[in-house]
Amino acid sequence: MNTSTRSLLLEINSLQTWFDTRAGTVKAVDGVDLTLARGEILGLVGESGSGKSVMGYSIMRLIDLPGRIVGGSIKFYGEGTQNEDLVNATSDRMRRLRGSHIAMIFQDPMMSLNPVLRIDTQMIEAIQAHAKVSNKVARDRARDMLGKVGIPSPEERLQAYPHQFSGGMRQRVAIATAMLNKPELIIADEPTTALDVTVQAQILYEVRKLCRESGTALIWITHDIALISGLADRIAVMYAGRVVETGLVRDVIAAPRHPYTAGLMGSVPSNNPRGKPLRQIPGMTPSLSNLPKGCAFAPRCERATVTCQQVPQESPVGAEHKVRCFHPIESIPAQSRHDRIKV
Amino acid sequence: MTASKSEALLELQGISKRFVQRADVAEKLTAKLTGNGKGADRVVHAVDHVDLAIRRGEVVGLVGESGCGKSTLGRVITGIHPSTEGVMRWKGKTESEMTGEERHAMRLAVQMIFQDPMSSLNPRKQVRDIIGEAPLAHGLIKKDDIDSYVEQVMQRVGLDPTYKMRYPHQFSGGQRARIGIARALAVQPEFLVCDESVAALDVSIQAQVINLFMKLCHELNLTFLFISHDLGVVQHISDRVVIMYLGRVVEVAPTEELFKAPNHPYTKGLLSEIPRIATQPREFVPIKGEIPSPLHPPSGCHFHPRCPYAMDRCKTERPVLKQIGTNRWSACHLNDADNKPAGNA
Structure with missing residues (x-):
């Protein structure tokens, strides 16, 4: 570690x-x-x-x-x-x-998955964008990955559209897609x-x-x-x-x-x-366009002193x-x- | 359900709420021609025979996953949705026993605070009108007193009264939550239903709003039904916790006892999954599967497909909510003496 x-x-x-x-x-x-x-x-x-x-x-x-x-x-x-x-x-x-x-998983999988494409299309596309592999190989890899993130009967689920999944399942698909290319x-x-x-x-x-x-x-x-x-x-x-x-x-x-x-x-x-x-922490998070001088937390901090008007390293x-x-x-x-x- | 009936401020008896989508002509026709059973109406049992009594001054936490019907129950109580079945008593009287005046008073006394203040506050209205409209319409204040009244309510929830001419978008999330609370308080309610009122807030702001709730509860002697999926928050502020699963109440217990010794297998699973501050990676023991669709709930006990202790009986027979101790109820067949498995004390 x-x-x-x-x-x-x-x-x-x-x-x-x-x-x-x-x-x-x-x-x-x-x-x-x-x-x-x-x-x-x-x-x-x-x-x-x-x-x-x-x-x-x-x-x-x-x-x-x-x-x-x-x-x-x-x-x-x-x-x-x-x-x-x-x-x-x-x-x-x-x-x-x-x-x-580098891959990214977003907060809302409904935004990161294409609603009009089936899951297999999207996952195979993600693999083939980076590696020259046949459709069959890519599809198998997508299926295995879906299985690994805990989606039951991945073979059938590959043919589903994002809206047919529940929120948790959608996020699993997004995670599987992110992990496809290791x-x-x-x-x-x-x-x-x-x-x-x-x-x-x-x-x-x-x-x-x-x-x-x-x-x-x-x-x-x-x-x-x-x-x-x-x-x-x-x-x-x-x-x-x-x-x-x-x-x-x-x-x-x-x-x-x-x-x-x-x-x-x-x-x-x-x-x-x-x-x-x-x-509770008094006050609220400051606006980023109008930050306090020095340490941004100083106005909410009970330990703040004059020194805090400089930026702490x-x-x-x-x-x-x-x-x-x-x-x-x-x-x-x-x-x-x-x-x-x-x- | 708790204590004697006379003490209960609000009492629900066998309350159900079903949402029905009627099959259209085409569906009925295909069903007739093909002979399969898809031509029937689709029924969602959002709330399924719920019994609950809430005493004056009590804070009751209502917990469950999304889709378990907790929000629908809150809306039935506030009168936004009429119940399909069952009896609701307010101060011992059902709605049909009340005079028109009493019914009106009940509607005012039960108020709701919604989850997302941005979608429940009118973006084109100033805070003064948002808070002042209802008390004016109901004759609680005179038109000339709006300003002083709004200022007083704003102060109570910790908002700067000089902001009363502003619009909702000019406030931060925490302040908007306070406006939502102020609006509900403006009609001097006795009973507040808070539907995930702190879920969208940051931890430090959430702490401020929770403190506000507890302060109000003491000052105004309010009764709360606190709907949340966050067990940490519920544990902190509630006197009693009600756990719902797929439209049914599965366990009711005083907060401390529930967290010390949960009875229902679903409650046990939920409790083990609350994220706790930990100093090292912890093991997750997730409940298997997901909450089933309320369109096709499992037979018998709704929880049996995910339950580690499921028996044959659970698949066929619905467990009733039984008293298992002082002020404790649980709906599980395991509590019947002859079914007690070893190690499940």
């Missing part, structure tokens, strides 16, 4: 993705550093408007005008690719990478948010199993810190376009150092005594545990916290 012992797959350095709007420049992603090792599962956590989805789209280079990547680099060390910077890759090159080396990296943008808890648990279970088996790295973008804590190896918490805390799940969850991470975990109902008011607080805060939470109320956390 350790980044240093495994070979690096993705290295993002001070990435900036901005949107020019009439109301001013919206800095959706503003100086994000992230690394990802082969086969690692990273949870990218943040509330709406924190820039977590734009991060995913930036890696896929799916940012449309008025958005653009204005700075930074996304180094991708894929198989057969040497030290490639995705920011400068040609659109032709990106087309070959997407779907074969990508090295999958970016999943809130894929279980619209699903029931029972279905969500099934899908989490399948995805993690598949990633472990095939050695695929996974970036799971979510707003649900409780969900990701049981899935990921490492976690990165985003707030207003910046990663404010990153580290191994057991470090970050057991002892969050950034006040925002601590606040986020405090507001999860199951982390609070029943019937008592929930601990990422500083290590433990092995692989980094935090972007001038006043990180130091002491851990060790015993009480561990009592509450149900492992």
